[in-house]
Amino acid sequence: MRTLASRLRNRIELWRREKVETDIGEITKPIFIKKLWADIIPVSTFEKNGQADTEKAEAKSKVIMRKTDIKKSDYIVYNGIKHEVLYVLPNYDNKGYIEVYTCMVME
Structure with missing residues (x-):
């Protein structure tokens, strides 16, 4: 039987937008949080x-x-493509995991 941990095969990056005070005012700056293993399901x-x-x-x-x-204002980068976080749910079957629903928009 496969465990959920064996399905985490995609290396993703977690980024956070933080407000930084500058001399012209307040700007939003992306800050790298960490790399994680994940399973991405379309x-x-x-x-x-x-x-x-x-x-x-x-x-x-x-x-x-x-x-x-992880916060709703964060985003995930996988293979150089940005995925915006829509919402985060706990995984009720496996208590140590979460499900993050994301949206990738290409124009």
Whole structure:
């Protein structure tokens, strides 16, 4: 029987947006938090045409990882592609894991 830990085969990066005070005011700066092992499961995708011959593709995924400090304002980078965190749920079957639902938008 495979354990959930053996399915965590994707190396992801967790980034956080933090507000930094500068001499011109307050700006948001991305800060690297840590690298994690995760399982990325595609949930849904869709593509639509926009104005001026533009296309927008959106892919939603479920990312399973060990429990960590993650916020809704964070984002995940996998293979150089940014995935915005939509929401975080506990994994009720395996108490030491969380499910992070993400959205990747390409324009």
